Amino acid sequence: MEIEQLIRRWADAVHTGDLDTVLTDHGDDIVMFDVPPPHEGVRGLAAYEETWPPFFAWQATGASFEIVDVDVTEGEDVAFAWALLKCGTPDEFADVPDRRLRLTIGLAKRDGRWVVTHEHHSFADTSQSS
Amino acid sequence: MEIEQLIRRWADAVHTGDLDTVLTDHGDDIVMFDVPPPHEGVRGLAAYEETWPPFFAWQATGASFEIVDVDVTEGEDVAFAWALLKCGTPDEFADVPDRRLRLTIGLAKRDGRWVVTHEHHSFADTSQSS
Numbered sequence: 001m002e003i004e005q006l007i008r009r010w011a012d013a014v015h016t017g018d019l020d021t022v023l024t025d026h027g028d029d030i031v032m033f034d035v036p037p038p039h040e041g042v043r044g045l046a047a048y049e050e051t052w053p054p055f056f057a058w059q060a061t062g063a064s065f066e067i068v069d070v071d072v073t074e075g076e077d078v079a080f081a082w083a084l085l086k087c088g089t090p091d092e093f094a095d096v097p098d099r100r101l102r103l104t105i106g107l108a109k110r111d112g113r114w115v116v117t118h119e120h121h122s123f124a125d126t127s128q129s130s
Numbered sequence: 131m132e133i134e135q136l137i138r139r140w141a142d143a144v145h146t147g148d149l150d151t152v153l154t155d156h157g158d159d160i161v162m163f164d165v166p167p168p169h170e171g172v173r174g175l176a177a178y179e180e181t182w183p184p185f186f187a188w189q190a191t192g193a194s195f196e197i198v199d200v201d202v203t204e205g206e207d208v209a210f211a212w213a214l215l216k217c218g219t220p221d222e223f224a225d226v227p228d229r230r231l232r233l234t235i236g237l238a239k240r241d242g243r244w245v246v247t248h249e250h251h252s253f254a255d256t257s258q259s260s
Binding site: 034035073075078084096102104108109118122 | 161163164165166167168169170171199201203204205206207208209210212214226228229230232234236238247248250252253254255256257
């Protein structure tokens, strides 16, 4: 599967709450820097899986999870991508229309297939100037 | 230069405020997701350069910028790395001892040399639970 297609399928699965598809292209050794703590990152696929049900519960209050920009740098055996997503509730976008979830994804080719081994999710910190 | 060495040299240069060395391995087309806005990222080397003087001014108040963990995934022609850094003032670490700057770096090999084309900097958001 092409990397951009893999990312779009993952984002659609996040939005529909399809946990199996969210996990399907992810490595057992994934390290995820999530929006909330832990500060040192979420380590391993089981811990990654546990982050999603609370997110799905929040999303069910009416939040979007929609890719608006994606850029893939694909090599022979390693790749990374960044993306910007509309992720928030209508109230949040009323306050800050240009708010975006910033996402970086790292991938390695294993047995001929792209596998996600790193994710970094964040919002820009608007509480301070530096 | 090895990628881990490149990252450690960059972090040392950030800490000493050596802007030329901070920029030396970075591509003209870099896209950086910085801790503060803009939400859509800092686009291009000139914009990336402009982010550093305000950071250096803040750092001069007594903040650290020290790698405590780094992990590199290096392919033939593309690579990425994540790192955790102690980045903060003594007062900030008194409040939250395990606070870490989470950093993801994307690199491409150009003319036989690793060049940084993406950086994502963030802190975990402790203001909410999801």
